[in-house]
Amino acid sequence: MAVERNQLVQAFFDQTHLYLKNRYGIRMRQHVIHELLGKVAGANLIDVGCGDGAISIPLLQNPDNQVTLLDLSDKMLAEAKRHIPDSWQGRVTFVHGDIAAFEPMQQFDVVLCLGVLAHVPSVAETLHKIAAILKPGGQCVVQFTDYDKWIARLDALYFSFRERLTSGHRYHPNRLRAVDVRRKLAEAGFLLKGQRRYSLFLPGMGKLPDSFLFHYQMATLQTPFLSARGSEVVWLAQKQS
8 A cells, every 4th residue: 555655646746847836835845944943054954755855955055964855756856956066966865765665874963854744655654754764852844734724625625626627647645634743743752843834825826926826825924813824834843862
């Protein structure tokens, strides 16, 4: 079952244009992660489900950082390689594969796990694996969509209906609830240290201009009333010693 699911995930993300066309979402993640992590220096990081590396590659601007890019899709890793200057290549490790099967030689200081939990065979097992590859006291940034929020459920209904009218891709991500993810984080040995919420997209809004969508999401992040109702959750968690 896990192998079959990973194959579906890989097939979906091998169609790189489906994910990379939405640059507003990537820009939002960049902004929120900078807020939560602050300045990252002298760190060994891994970006699980790295995509084109747009989130983690900029962290190489600090010459003391090292980054591992891991993804099920070799096509995504190829996109990431194209974004890395030659002078930074020596500080980047590329891993084509599944986080569950990854066995690093050393533990990491920071793990980025952005949008990944929606696609894994087991959320609990993934979080335990992240804890295993993270140093005691290390930090993990987890991002997911909270289906406890009505806006997320409405979007899910919209996409389900649209799928029935097309012959598009039939892959269905996990529908996660913040209360469940938080419990599983604690069970894996993590303590929640920070949180950001944003996004109140109504069905069909994804067709609006990229710049508008980015500023719209920023407004939901920076307005407390809207942020509390946002469906996109980004948590900073620390592995307990």
